[in-house]
Amino acid sequence: MSRAIFFDLDGTLTDSGPGIINCAQLALAHFGIQVPDRDQLRVFVGPPLRQSFARFGVPPASLDEAIARFRARYVPIGKFENTPYPGIAGLLDRLQGAGYRLFVATSKPQVTAQEVLEHFQLARYFERVCGASLDAGRETKEDVISYLLAQIGDPGQVVMVGDTAFDVLGAKVHGIPTIGVTWGYGQVEAMREAGAAALADTPEQLEALLHTPGVFSPAPPQALP
Missing domain, CATH: 1.10.150.240 (Putative phosphatase; domain 2)
Known part of the structure; x- marks a missing residue:
């Protein structure tokens, strides 16, 4: 799978x-x-x-x-006015090489997210980039994940990776666990309270968690429209 x-x-x-x-x-x-x-x-x-x-x-x-x-x-x-975090490009390269399917689900407008990823030469690692719509019709993390699931069909087993409680809660609606990363802008305690499955302090810790049995969950049985 x-x-x-x-x-x-x-x-x-x-x-x-x-x-x-x-x-x-x-x-x-x-x-x-x-x-x-x-x-x-x-x-x-x-x-x-x-x-x-x-x-x-x-x-x-x-x-x-x-x-x-x-x-x-x-x-x-x-x-x-933005820079990739140290170690991220190498992490994505290794995950892609190991056969993981990589996607972006962001509350940033989709067109801007694509431009940023292309600017930093990260876009090539992702099968699809999904973000908010400019007309506010698709705005929250829950909305974006719904849209992503509808676009890609059955992704197999899934895990979310994000830095805020909004990531954890938006993924939880769809039955998807989240690994919270602590190097971003969210609050660690808020991610814990929202139900993060695990926390990673470095890209290396994140990579180890992603290889841990049981961290992924089955995809939702039906993508929301």
Whole structure:
């Protein structure tokens, strides 16, 4: 039976924090919201933008404008203020060589995720890259995984790899376990509380966990539409 790994992107494969935080800070400032401590803006890395802007006080009626202002800088500049984590390219190469099927499931817009992966020469490791849609019709990690499963059919056995509780909870809806990585932007305790199957502190630990019997679960019996 084949084994598939669904990877998150931001905070898992690449350190996209600087670009995302720069763009979030700019968009919040437009609404008069000043956040002197940039570390507080780390929560923008991973979750859907709509949730994060609401958390910082952007009114519901202004969320679309906040996202538009974020993307106005992120698309040409911010998405490349980003670097792959050390050891990730080698990990992907070894996993692909060992016969694992690799996919990306990210809350980042799909077109941007593809551009980032191609820019850093990581796209070649993945059978398919799935992300959010620009019209907010597909936004959460649960939505993205639903879409990915519908696109690829039966992937065999599956595990999710991500750095936040959003990854753990989105995969859990589909009966997919998650290995949380601690080098990203999520909170370790939050991943534990959400039910992460295991935690990895380094790509080497992650690789060892992926080779551990029992870490993968059977794919959901039916992909949600």
